[in-house]
Amino acid sequence: MAVAVNHTIRVRTGVYPESVTLKAGVKLIGSGADSTILQGNGNGPGILCAGAGPETQAAGFTITNFAVGIHCQNASPQIWENVITNINLGSTAGNGIRLENSSPQIRNNVIARVGGMGISGEGTSAPSIINNTIYDYRYYAGISFAALNIGAVSPVIKNNIIQRGNTLPVGGILWKIPAAPVISYNDVFDVANVTGTGSYYARSDGATWTEMPGGSGALSVDPRFVDAANGYFYLLPISPCIDAGDPDPSYNDNDGSRNDMGAYGGQRYDLGGTAHAGSGFIFTSVGRIPVTEIVQVSSDPSFGLARVSAAAAHDFSIPQYQDSPFGGYLWLRGLFGASDNVDYYQIIATSEDGSEEFALSDPLVKTLTTIQPDGSTTSVNIQLGPQTIGGVQNLYQLNKSGYWSQQDLRMIWNTGGRNGRYRLHCKAFQLAGVSSVTEVSLPPNAYDHLTLWLDNSPLNVKINQVLYANGDGIEECQDITFPHAGSSQLLFNITAHHANGFLRYYVLDSYWGHHRFGGRFEYDQYAGSHDAPPPLWTGVLNQMLPPLSPTSLSGDPLPWEDCAYRFYLEAGSRTTDGFVYLQYGTYSVYHSVTSGTVTAMKTSGADWTSRSASLTSAAPPEPIDSPQVPSVSVRPPRRETVAQIISPLPTIRITPIIIPTIPILPTIKPTPIIVGPIIDVTFIPLVTAESFVGEWVNADPDTGGMTHIRINRDGSQMTLHAYGKCVPTDCDWGEITVPYTGNPFTAVYEFGFQTRTLTLKMSSASVLEIHDNVVFAAGGGYEADYLLVPRDIWVDDDNTTGVEDGTPGHPYNTIAEGISTGIPRQTVRVMPGHYNEKVVMKNGLSVLGSGADTTIIDAGGAARAVDCIGIGSDTIFGGFTVRNAGLGVYCHTSFLTIRENLITGMDLDSLGADGIRLDDSSPVIQNNVIYRVGGMGIRAQGNCQPTIRNNTIYDYRYYAGISFAALNIGAVSPVIMNNIIVRGNNKPVGGILWRTPATPLISYNDVYDPANVTGGGSYYAVSDGTVWHEVSGGTGAISADPVFVDAANGYFYLASTSPCIDAGNPAPQYNDNDGTRNDMGAYGGNRLDLGGSQALASGFVFTSIGKIPITEIVKDKTHPSHGLLRVSDSVAHDLHVPKYTDTAFGGVLWIRGLFGESDPVDYYQIVAAPYGSSATAALSDPLTKYKFTINPDGSVTTATVKMGPHTIGGVPNLYLLNKEGYWTFTDLRMIWNTSGLNGKYSVGVKAYRLTGPDSVEEVSLPRNASDRFTIVINNRPVEARIDEITYADGTEILECERVTLPHNGNSNLIFTITAWHPDGFLMNYRLNCFWGNNRYGGQFAYDQYTGSHDSTPPVWNGLSGYTLPALPPVDANGDIMPWVTCPYHFYLEVWARITDGVQYLVWGTDSVYQSIIAP
Secondary structure (H helix, E strand, O other), rough: OOOOOOOOEOOOEEOOOOEEEEOOOOOOOOOOOOOOOEEEOOOEEEEEEEEOOOEEEEEEEEEEEOOEEEEEEEOOOOEEEOOOEEEEEOOOOOOOEEEEEEOOOEEEOEEEEEEOEEEEOOOOOOEEOOOOEEEEEEOEEEEEEEEOOOOOOOOEEOEEEEEEEOOOOOEEEEEEOOOEEEEEEOOOOOOOOOOOOOEEEEEEEOEEEEEEEOOOOOOOOOOOOOHHHOOEEEEEOOOOOOOOOOHHHOOOOOOOOOOOOOOOOOOOOOOOOOOOOOOOEEEEEEEEEEHHHHHOOOOOOOOEEEEEOOOHHHHHHHOOEEEOEEEEEEEEEEEOOOOOOEEEEEEEEEOOOOOOOEEEOEEEEEEEEEEEOOOOOOEEEEEEEOEEOOEEEEEEOOOOOOOEOOOEEEEEEEEOOOOEEEEEEEEEEEEEEEEEEEOOOOOOOOOEEEEEEEEEOEEEEEEEEEEEEEOOOOOOOOOOEEEEEEEEEEEEEEEEOOOOOOEEEEEEEEOOOOOOEEEEEEEEEEEOOOOOOOEEOOEEEEEOOOOOOOOOOOOEOOOOOEEEEEEEEEEEEEEOOOOOEOEHHHHEEEEEEOOOOOOOOOOOHHHHHHHHHHHHHHHOOOOOOOOOOOOOOOOHHHHHHHOOOOOOOOOOOOOOOOOOOOOOOOOOOOOOOOOOOOOOOOOOOOOOOHHOOEEEEEEEOOOOOEEEEEEEEEEEEEEEEEEEEOOOEEEEEEEEEOOOOOOOOOEEOOOOOEEEEEEEEEEEEEEEEEEEEEEEOOOOOOEEEEEEEEEEEOOOOOOOOOOOOOOOOOOOHHHHHHHHHOOOEEEEEOOOOOOOOOEEEEEOEEEEOOOOEEEEEEEEEEEEEEHHHHHHHOEEEEEOOOEEOOEEEEOOOOOEEEEOOEEEEEEOOOOOOOOOOEEEOOEEEEEEEEEOOOOEHHHOOOEOOOOEEEEEEEEEEOOOOEHHHHHHOOOOEEEEEOOEEEOOOOOOOOOOOEEEEOEEEEEEOOEEEOOOHHHHOEEEEEOOOOOEEEEEOOOOOEEOOOOEEEHHHEEEEEOOOOOOOOOOOOOOOOOOOOOOOOOOOOOOOOOOOOOOOEOOOEEEEEEEEEEEEEEEOOOOOOOOOOOOEEHHHHHHHHHOOOOOOEEEOEEEEEEEEOOOOOOOOOOOEEEEEEOOOOOOOOOOOOEEEEEEEEOOOOOOOEEEEEEEEEEEEEEEEEEEOOOOEEEOOEEEEEEEEEEOOOOEEEEEEEEEEEOOOOEEOOOEOOOOOOOOOEEOOOOOEEEEEEEEEOOOOOEEEOOOOEOOOOEEEEEEEEEEEEEEEEOOEEEEEEEEEEEEEEEEEEEEEEEEOOOOOOOOOOOOEEEEEEOOEEEEEEEEOOOOOOOOOOEEEEEEEEEEEEEEEEOOOHHHHOOEEEEEOOO
């Protein structure tokens, strides 16, 4: 077709054997000079620009083997980012760029190996020649304005590199009067003295040459290219041309630094690299750590460890890890080349000694978002692997086109139990047929493998002994009296040890009274103290420290106080998952100190509070994050343990370990704190805690006991939610959490009247055995055994391996097989594909496709495509296209749900070819499209009373869209609501017709264009057996063109002008998924979201924040939790993240999103505004990425690129869109620091494209429901305070006073506490006590949001100055724990529901230390 002015032609990668003539006003943009090649035959110019103005552009090509590279005549286009090479080497006329009376912008081009000049100007040519590299030109000059006809022109020549690159007699920049070029900041090197004056910068007056100055910033030095001989003109780090260009900020490089001379400096378009092959796999990051920050030099002792530079720590808001190993769950990211023909991949791990090699096999699930033509979006979670195809196991599907969460994420590797170095590499595969793959050989490169040093070994942290300075022992709970033998110092024997040598730090501190800092005894850390030589430091093991006194953080002595003291040892390892440090350990010892220096202080009222506030603010928090050691980012170990208790808990689980008997002084090994559950992994079939996770149903549908159970895992804890047989619905036994102790493990349900002890055992991958021992409180009991199977049976027509068992790894390949093995309460889940079969439903067994657009049942002309006979209401059939039969779905005496199907192509020549036919059946028929059927849309006969809601019926060819007019119709009252019925042909058919005694309940339907077959209009007509009567369509009825997007081609989404939008039943229970009023037709109301249909691939989609898909944020504007996180069980399981409930965002947010592949976008803004306000502002936090370039020799060069914020053409806060190429965090769009923000914010995006070197214009992209989101941000702290402690009778207890129990006959205490979040985002609080040598003393109070305060979400502030009743300490079972004569630690811990999408962020603690005197 003809191309109009102002069009942009975007050329995909490839070799184009042609020359091109630019058309004025047209932008011709390749996909990057490395991959978009104009290949000539030695004749003519590669690109001819004749008469083209400044709005014309040629960019992003390699131009090779022409007589001239680019020839401009009377033109001024933009010539950017091309490689012009191998131009007519045998002719002095083979110029790279020849200008005749032309003044283009020539920027960022490489001109190399040309027979003539690099750039020649003739006549009135006055171009801008900025940031180009010219090398190996073979005639006259690199840049010449010395033609005989040159005019009085002043071309700008700046920031270029010109190097002869041969032995020929050629100069640098030469010109002839009257030309007066404006020259500065160029490097002209190694020219021949052809003018007799030097020939770097020479001017001719027509008779004599004069050497001229090169202007400001001129150089004449070797530019130090990476490999000029092979055409790689990137600058080495030692190049003198780096940061040597014009210092004016307008010429800065993309990363914001001063201009680098040559083609790769300045503001590049980023059309694609020019010195990499564009093929191969590259590992880009682990967690948030770029691979460039992981030592990959095998001779370095830190090989495989993270060693993060200060710049990377700043750019990516991560700790400056130093010699840190990896552990826990590792998010591995990487990219294939854009042109690589890869469908699947494996990640292979090999141990350092080669003793084991295996393909990683951890599940990988991503969210695919589809934009519908109406702008709505649907999202589906897809498990990309592991899969087995053609006998090749552990394959992962490569997500390509589309909007995917975590676009470049290739694996979430559970490294639990592994230690040592592992080398990772990637194998690529392409499909060779429906059931086979072949391995693809990709070019190797330096980053296609990655060595990681793993360490998941625990810490050993213990205070072994406390002694007086003279060596006298101090027993557990013994008072310490100073001075002792003339000394007030103590000896500590401690262990802060990491056996594999990755200790990060340890600290020994003390506290007393009300959260007062008593002083530091010892601190040591790896960084700066034990890192020479790297990388091992094990710490101390049974180390006796010298006699020590407590000191302030500045080293000044602190006095002992007469009070109960806590001696607190904390240590952390250097192990990370790339997001946070993982391992901490603590140990506490409690003693009373008597020094005779301080009297007891009041512990109640304002004095307590004010002393606590003033002293706590001056002392370090607990545990220490010392300002003296900023390299140690210590988070309290309690933060991960709290993450394990956010679900409703019937019993209290305690950390640290409970020691029940007083005389025993055990060695307590604190549990290392690992983010996410860690299990021992072997790569043979093995029963682990993870094996139990899922939903299981009883294989006996007639059981009178347990019917089904849902099992989740959180670290070493298992959460069980069981159900038992009851009528009419199953009884909910509730949720309990128990420790995983192996296969089998036990769990106990306490119901008061009975106790059920469940023993759970995995006997195979698909069978769970449960023994149920029931004991009645009144005496007696019984035992029962159940066999349970997974709820889901999987079907995938791609499985042709011959191995089929219905599991995700080995699905059945026909729906019939899945149904035949299923039992009631199970679900047959059908993956996308074509299923050439008839489906016969089974009672109680749901069959769900992956969406009607991708999951097709072709009945092959069978009489009926789907049979539902005797199917009950607990069954669903949905998510399919059903086609090619004599009847779509047939129901007899059935009550199932039929929803979200596309039923089409039913025998157009048969009047009986109905979409759905009902005989004595009353199903729910919802959100289906029925079109092009020979019979009726929906036909009912006999006693049918279905609910027909939100369906679209179009092009039905007999009688009516919906009919209850059969001769045998009963006295039924079906509900017919929110449907669209359009004849869609010229047949004599009506709308909704029925016959007495039926009395359908009809409302809010659009019946349009029926034929008048009844004589009264036939929109809504009833027959009494003799005469037809036209009647009202009820409330909300309309008869208007619904304005479908494209009904002729089967796209029944509503156009934005449709009268059916927001026209359905206004009751909130019928609202659309986005919370707005019901839209009539199949795409309105509450859809199951089984899959998208007819997706658009243009527009922007936000995909995730941190690790969390954007789909987990509440979108419903009417919901009180709008803008908060509500993470589903499946997402929490798949991504190994907490199950956030009504959780706000805070801290630094990593926001990800994608543009459509064809969207003409170069820059973007992320804009935010307070919710409901139009006062949007563009975010302006710095965003940096690393770009990797593969060189032909397999080496990889890395460039740090500042993505934004930039200002172009007066538009501020623009961010460069990374396109082709290898980038870290490809879909990361913003790292937003929300510090100081509180409230609800709406976030969106604006897109821009370059229109010139310093101008942009906004691009209007199609809107969709996911191109914006609303979140609640909260960065306010919690208040955690023990305000007062009194005896049970209210008698006050002074700070440091010894507490004698019982007091007046009562051994309980009264606590007044504050556990408060001012904006209502409290998650939980816990008041515990500890004593002696790291012993647990019991719990006084615990409360949490989930399950206790979430009935009216989302606000729960907690308690402020609240006085609890008199309480004793109790154990996990609620039994009273005895008091012990010893110092006690009363400890309040408070957490908020605030996250950055990776971890909970906000918590607070308060501690009080008192000595107890017990009987």
